[in-house]
Amino acid sequence: MIDKYIGNKYNELTIISTFMKNGKKRCTMLCNCGEQREAIVGNVVNGSIKSCKSCTAIRVSKQNSIKATKHGLSSSGLYQSWKCMKSRCKDTTHPYYSKLNITYCSSWESFEGFKNWAELNGWQEGLTIDRINSKLGYNPSNCQWLTRKENSARANTGRIPWNKS
């Protein structure tokens, strides 16, 4: 009797034979790329296995690079700024931030929200985020992008209100 799964196609895989192994129904499949793979039939039918091992590896690495592009490789410094901002604000042991209760705008909870603001407000790779009034939190009206040099110059003045002279 021919197994009902034989000849069925699931994603990239076509089942060419089935057999029992360790009490589980397994199958040999042919991937679209021509490679064969063995797996438990249930995992193929439910879609947790979609292709042969090499095609799966290629797909995973493609997905990872899509994710990286989505966040924008050029915005890796921006991502760092965002992460640091969040961890500084959440650090209850931080002597300065916790005392002044420095927080960040709720629209910046997500990186996308932060990125949108940053790109509309002159962010460039290499710039650092600065709070215009250092007693207030991170929000769109209290933040600007400065070069590291400008930012440390401000820090050295004890962060008194920004004065370009």
Ligand SMILES: [Zn+2]
């Ligand atoms: Zn394949």
